[in-house]
Amino acid sequence: MDINCLLFDDFETMDLFGPVEVFGKIEEYQIKYFSIEGKVVTSRQNARILTENINDMTSNSIMVIPGGKGTRDLVNNSGFIQKLKDAAEKSSWCLSICTGSALLAKAGLIDGLEATSNKIAFEWVRTNGKHVKWVYKARWATDGKYYTSSGVSAGIDMSLGFVADRFGEKRAQDIAKMIEYQWNCDKHDDIFAL
């Protein structure tokens, strides 16, 4: 199964590469990197990454959408939001990290669903989806095919949670051990929610 990552300029680097690290340990998954135009994308932390065009994204896959400063402009880019919406709708699962959930919200994909986001940017994210059931205190939230995580590192916890939901908790724990990561496995336990 394909893990289809959607990149854009000024995405937050570890939002994406935390989940990529986890999913890279699943032999059944292959990781691919896309953007709207299929060009080189530059992360907020200056990493320049080659991508394929979003039009070539496979259906029935797992879509991963990071957050980051780039989302602030993209919520107002209707062309981008429409392409993200089309890609998310044809995906079997759709995971966002940090302010990536603002993009899902703006596309109307998570109306009526529970979702979360970065704690520092939470109020801004909320303005992008008035019909979303925003959950402030959550390391990550799941509702239907949508998984949304809290800020940056929470994406690693969510990805391990996704693996646990698909393959069982043992496999998630094995991956956490492999990458020497202390997994916060309770999605309700969010120490950064004040």
Added chain:
Amino acid sequence: MDINCLLFDDFETMDLFGPVEVFGKIEEYQIKYFSIEGKVVTSRQNARILTENINDMTSNSIMVIPGGKGTRDLVNNSGFIQKLKDAAEKSSWCLSICTGSALLAKAGLIDGLEATSNKIAFEWVRTNGKHVKWVYKARWATDGKYYTSSGVSAGIDMSLGFVADRFGEKRAQDIAKMIEYQWNCDKHDDIFAL
């Protein structure tokens, strides 16, 4: 000050992008990506990243060396090891993550110094530096200008430790909060050392 990351094919993605996430929050640092030939490098998790040539790396900077499967061949590539050695010697600080310490060891850069590495690959790493004071139980180790971390995620802890050593613990704690990361701030506390 420049953060000079040395990439190579089959490097472990989060080995690099965990530290990059931390250092990206320090306005005084700018992050740059290098490789021996200055070409596109492909990580173990399929990320294709543009790099500059290692010959263009600045002196008196902070060098970051990830680990990963690629290190298994590179310890036997004398051309690579010599270039890494030259670059490390002209750096003010040199940080490795996971099996990246095998490369430092092979170059003879950490002979007589304390260093650590990934727990699963520890015995292999040890064979690459018989004169290194290997510390098995350590989230990260510091000795002189060299910082070496344990597996993958430990690189995040070490990077926050490096920030604490340079700018004080408060700044490291602030960054951990910004990226919603539960920092294991005690380098001697290594739950993955069995």
